[in-house]
Amino acid sequence: MRLLSGLLKKFIRNGRLRVYDSAGAVHDFGSGIDGPTVTIRLHDKALSRKLALNPELVAAEAYMDGTLTCEDGATVHDFLELFSVNRSGLASAGSQKLLRRAWRGVKRWQQANPLGVAAKNVRHHYDLSTDLFRLFLDDGLNYSCAYYRDPETDTLEDAQQAKLVHIAAKLRLEPGMHVAEIGSGWGSLAIHLASQCGAKVTAINVSPEQLAISRQRVEAAGVADRVTFFERDYRDIEGRFDRVVSVGMMEHVGTAYFDTYFAKVRDMLTDDGFAMIHAIGRMTPPGTTGPFIRKYIFPGGYVPAMSEVFASLERVGLWAADNEILRLHYYYTIRHWRQRFAARRAEAAKLYDERFCRMWEFYLSAVELGFLHGSNMVFQLLLSRQRDAVPIVRDYIVDAERAMTDARSTAAPQAAE
Missing domain, CATH: 3.30.1050 (Nonspecific Lipid-transfer Protein; Chain A)
Incomplete structure (x- = not known):
C-alpha cells in the first residue's frame, strides 16, 4: 500500500x-x-x-x-x-x-487503422447488439453529440433532432443534391437529409449490424429510393458529390491517416461543393488515447487536437470555411445516456453480463466527465475546395435552422390531426 x-x-x-x-x-x-x-x-x-x-x-x-x-x-x-x-x-x-x-x-502503432484493421476496430464497438444501444439512446439511435438549446429543459430527443436540423442548415441543401455520408450510424442523418431536404444520399459504414438496421429504417421512412447504404471503408468511396458529411467518424481514423481522410473528402467534392465534419476534439496539444478506452471501448480511436486537424487541412489544400466549437453539448448528451443506462441496467445485464455493465458504467461516466472537467469538446468544420463555395456570412445557417424548425413545428399539429 x-x-x-x-x-x-x-x-x-x-x-x-x-x-x-x-x-x-x-x-x-x-x-x-x-x-x-x-x-x-x-x-x-x-x-x-x-x-x-x-x-x-x-x-x-x-x-x-x-x-x-x-x-x-x-x-x-x-x-x-x-x-x-x-x-x-x-x-x-x-x-x-x-x-x-x-x-x-507507440501512439502511431496504437492508432494504426489500415484497410481491414479499421473495420475490425469499429466493429468491436458498433457491432454490439442494437438492443443495448436502444436502452439509452434517443428513438433515432443517434450515437453522437446532440445540440442543446436549453440543457435544463431539452429532452435527449429534442437535442438530437436539433442536431440533425443544425447540420442540415449548415449543408445548405437543395432538392436533388447528392450527399455522401462517411460513417452513417443507424441512418438517422441520411433519413433526415432525404426526407426533409430532398437530397439523394450515398452512405457508407463498416458495421454490418448498423447497416442492417439502417436499411430497415429507410424503408420504414419511405426514402429507400433516395438513400443507399454500402458496407465500405471511406478510402474506397468513388464519385464526386455536392456535399460530404461525416459525423463521429474522424475519431476512428488515427493520426497517421488524417491526410488520407481529408484528401478523400477533398477529392469527393465537386468544385463548388463543401463538406461538414463533426468530430470530438481536444483543446490541448496532441496527446494519446487513455488505456481503458483504447483497450475496451474504441481500439484504434483517437481524439485529435485542433492543431493536428488544421495542419492536415493545410497539407491537403482544403479551405476551412467555418469552425464551430460545441464545448458542453456532449457533456449534456452523455449525462442523459448515463442516466438512461442506469435506469435500465438490469436489461443490459440480461443482454450481456455484470462485468459488461460495470465496464459500460465506467465508460459512460469517464467520457461524460471528460467533457465537463477535461479537455474534450466537439468541433464542426465546413471545408471546401474553393474559397467561395460556402457563403461568406454565416447568417444563412441561423436563417435555415429557424425556417426548418418553424416548418417542423407547423407540420406537427397537422400530422396529429
Whole structure:
C-alpha cells in the first residue's frame, strides 16, 4: 500500500478518498474541500501496487472485475468525478509522466487503422447488439453529440433532432443534391437529409449490424429510393458529390491517416461543393488515447487536437470555411445516456453480463466527465475546395435552422390531426 499511498497523497488535492485495503485498514487522502468524498475497498492485496503503476487502466479493470468496489453510498461516477477534479495532480506524478511518455512513443502503432484493421476496430464497438444501444439512446439511435438549446429543459430527443436540423442548415441543401455520408450510424442523418431536404444520399459504414438496421429504417421512412447504404471503408468511396458529411467518424481514423481522410473528402467534392465534419476534439496539444478506452471501448480511436486537424487541412489544400466549437453539448448528451443506462441496467445485464455493465458504467461516466472537467469538446468544420463555395456570412445557417424548425413545428399539429 506504500507505493499507492505515495501517489494518492500527491494526487488527491480536491475532495477526499477513503481507501480500505485488503487487510481492512483505512487510509484517507485529500482535504475534503472542493470535491466529493468517496470510499472504496480493495479486495486484492496485489491491487494497490498495480494501481500505483497504471491507475487509469487498473482502476477500470478492478472495478469491472469486482476487486475494487465503491462503498458508503458512493458510486463509480462519484469515484471518477473525484479523479476528474484531480486530473492535473495525476498527470504531474513522476511515474505517470513516464507512462504517458511511453504511450506517446507507440501512439502511431496504437492508432494504426489500415484497410481491414479499421473495420475490425469499429466493429468491436458498433457491432454490439442494437438492443443495448436502444436502452439509452434517443428513438433515432443517434450515437453522437446532440445540440442543446436549453440543457435544463431539452429532452435527449429534442437535442438530437436539433442536431440533425443544425447540420442540415449548415449543408445548405437543395432538392436533388447528392450527399455522401462517411460513417452513417443507424441512418438517422441520411433519413433526415432525404426526407426533409430532398437530397439523394450515398452512405457508407463498416458495421454490418448498423447497416442492417439502417436499411430497415429507410424503408420504414419511405426514402429507400433516395438513400443507399454500402458496407465500405471511406478510402474506397468513388464519385464526386455536392456535399460530404461525416459525423463521429474522424475519431476512428488515427493520426497517421488524417491526410488520407481529408484528401478523400477533398477529392469527393465537386468544385463548388463543401463538406461538414463533426468530430470530438481536444483543446490541448496532441496527446494519446487513455488505456481503458483504447483497450475496451474504441481500439484504434483517437481524439485529435485542433492543431493536428488544421495542419492536415493545410497539407491537403482544403479551405476551412467555418469552425464551430460545441464545448458542453456532449457533456449534456452523455449525462442523459448515463442516466438512461442506469435506469435500465438490469436489461443490459440480461443482454450481456455484470462485468459488461460495470465496464459500460465506467465508460459512460469517464467520457461524460471528460467533457465537463477535461479537455474534450466537439468541433464542426465546413471545408471546401474553393474559397467561395460556402457563403461568406454565416447568417444563412441561423436563417435555415429557424425556417426548418418553424416548418417542423407547423407540420406537427397537422400530422396529429
